[in-house]
Amino acid sequence: MPSEVAWAMVESSPDGMLLVDEDGVLVRINQQVESLFGLSRDELIGSPVERLLPERFRDRHTSHRHHYRSAPEPRAMGAELNLWARRSDGTEFPVEVSLSPVTTPEGQCVVATVRDVTARHEAEAEFHAVLHTVDSARDGVFMFDPDNLRFTYVNKGAIRQMGYSEDELLELTPVDIKPEFDDRSFRELLKPLVDGEADSHTFTTVHRRKDRRDVPVEVVLGYPEPADNGRPRRMVALVRDITERVEAARAREASEAAFRAAFEGAPVGMAIADFSDPSHRQITRANTALCELLGYDTNELLALGFAELTHPDDTVSSQEWAHRAQRGEIPRFALEKRYVHADGHEIWVWVHAAVLGDGTANTMLIHVVDLTEARRARRDESRLRVLQDRERLAEDLHDLIIQRLFAAGMGVQSLQGHLDDPVARDRLQRTVDELDRAITDLRSAIFRLHTPGTTAVRDEIESTVDSLVSSLGFRPRLTISGDPEKIPGMVVEQLLPTISEGLTNVARHARATAAAIELRVGDDIDLTITDDGIGVDPCAAEGHGLKNLRSRAERVGGTSGIKPAVSGGSVLTWHAKGRS
Known part of the structure; x- marks a missing residue:
């Protein structure tokens, strides 16, 4: 092959090719070497090959070159050598180099083929x-x-x-x-x-x-x-x-199973409710105890919200707590309130609600405890305290007051024999007789203190209202503020007939569909009976029933009256002194 053709092939090679003599001097290079190193042919020919290496490798390369010259042999590219070259601007790049010893008229030379392997690196x-x-x-x-x-x-x-x-x-x-x-x-x-x-x-x-x-x-x-x-x-x-995930899932399942067992088997009412609408509080889950307490089966209860079960008088306070929980202001709340049983009667309960799950306060866990027995026990405890007070009062009256009156009477009676004036003797005798009557009255009072009535005032009021439900055709709403057990006995004797007479008048004359009884007990006693009936004529003459109500109020130092209600119907007011 003519040398010109051979060199043309060298020039067209994609790799850089150099001819180096036995002294390490560049004899010939192709154009790819110029491109790789940024140096012209004139700049490189006659230069030592080490010029193309980073300075840190030049001395070592000279030693390697001398060693190679002593035993030259072909070396292919990719011989697991980490080789680097240096451009004219000082930048370095990785290369692969193959060596082929050749003999020329000028002597022993080496053809080095240089390939830029930057992309591969x-x-x-x-x-x-x-x-x-x-x-x-x-x-x-x-x-x-x-x-x-x-x-x-x-x-x-x-x-x-x-x-x-x-x-x-x-x-x-x-x-x-x-x-x-x-x-x-x-x-x-x-x-x-x-x-x-x-x-x-x-x-x-x-x-x-x-x-x-x-x-x-x-x-x-x-x-x-x-x-x-x-x-x-x-x-x-x-x-x-996923060991941790599986164990967590098993633990969650065990926890959920335990919760279900505790939830369903709880002796008190439990429910889960959706508080996203705090004015409704939809029940999403309810246990058997809650169903039995409220008189509904499960499906009926799940169709309701707690707002529908709440007694009308407790609606406002219940919604205030629910709104605060839903807004995230409180994580839980508890209150004593009333629910309405499926048959219409009210149930006093203690309710505890707590945020469940992710803490958004849209889901609440509700506990509902029946307070019927607890309230009865409180009433019994209150009555016991009254009985104990009566016993102490009776003992004091018997042991102190009566004995003093008796001694005074004996002293006055002993003076009769020392008086000559018949008028004076007669007056002393009347005084002794009055003392005897006072002693007799005190003994009667002591007997009554030892034998009080057995029915609590609240129960008597509720019984009075219950007795008129059939006549009215509806159950009136009863609200009692304060402790009715503190109402004096003589006032109770007038209060119960007043409630009965007032509701009877509503049943006979008002044509009402609803009525409300409000009793406030404080220093005085105030009773209000409101209905939504046809109202009263303020110019009409006072009937026999209203006269009776006024008379009963006057007996205990109070007043009574009736007037039209602002929104229709009538309002009966009855006032009595708390301390007579």
């Missing part, structure tokens, strides 16, 4: 960075051949998960570590990926470690196309140890 660096990231991952990464299923790559996460060494895992297949699969079932799992019907598949199973312990895992399978078309296509499995 960057790709390898990126690959190693990705590999480091993959190896640093907690999750396991497994690659395997879809034909023989043999693992071809496992990361350090996979090694940690399985307890095998890398070499041991590369001798296994997914079927070897998945006791829930055999070869046929696992290949059926892969089939949609192999056939291109799916991009990925996620499933949970268990992996059996080298120590024979089974670990729950979540597996994401994929079948990506290789970046290099010349490389074989592999299955990739990303495997996450």
Whole structure:
């Protein structure tokens, strides 16, 4: 081949080519060398080859060159040497170099072929960075051949998960570590990926470690196309140890089961309510005790909200608490209130509501405790205190007051024999008789103190109202403020007939559909009976019933009257002195 043709081929090479004599001097270079190093042919020819190297490598390269000259032999590129070259601007770049000794008329020379491998280095660096990231991952990464299923790559996460060494895992297949699969079932799992019907598949199973312990895992399978078309296509499995998730789920299930058992078996009423609308408070779950307390079956109760069950007199306070909880101002609240039973009677309860779950206050856990027995016990305790006070008063009257009156009477009577004036003797005798009558009256009072009535005032009031429900055709709303047990007995004797007479008048004359009784007990006693009937004529003459009401009020130092209500109907007022 003519030398001109041969050199033309050298000039067209994509790699840099240099001819170096035995002294290390550049004899010839192609144009790619000029491009690689940023130096012209004239600048390089006659220069030592070390000019193309970073300064830190030049001395060492001279030594290597002398050693090579003593035993020259061809050296291919990629001989696992980390070689660097230097451009004219001082920048360095990685290269691969092949050496071929040749004999020329000028003597022994070496042809060096130089290739810039910057792109490959960057790709390898990126690959190693990705590999480091993959190896640093907690999750396991497994690659395997879809034909023989043999693992071809496992990361350090996979090694940690399985307890095998890398070499041991590369001798296994997914079927070897998945006791829930055999070869046929696992290949059926892969089939949609192999056939291109799916991009990925996620499933949970268990992996059996080298120590024979089974670990729950979540597996994401994929079948990506290789970046290099010349490389074989592999299955990739990303495997996450879900032991903590499974244990948490089991603990949650156990907790939920315990909650369900405690909820359903609780001796007190329990419910879960939606407070997103605090004016309604929809019941979403209720236990048996609450159903029995309120007189509804489960389905009936789940169709209601707590607002519908609340006694009208407690609606405002209940909604205020509910709104505060829903706004997140308070995490819980408790109050004593009344619910209305399915049959219409009121039930005193203690309610405790607490935010449940995520803390948004839209879901509340409600406890409802029946206070019927507790309130009865409180009434009994109050009555016991009254009885004890009466006993002490009776003892004092008997042991002190009566004895003093008796002694005074005896003293006055003894003076009668010393008086000559018949008028004076007669007056002394009348005084003694008055003392005797006073002693008799005190003994009667003592007897009454020892034998009080057995019915609480509140019960008597409620019984009076209950007795008139059938006549009215509806149940009037009763509200009592203060302690009715503190009402003096003589006032109670007038109060009960007044309530009965007032409601009877409503039933006979008012044509009402609703009525409300409000009793306020303080230093004085105030009774108001309001109805929504046809009202009263303020100019009409006072009837017999109204006269009776006024007369009963006057007996206890009070007043009574009736007038039209602002919104229709009538309002009866009755006032009595609390201390007569």
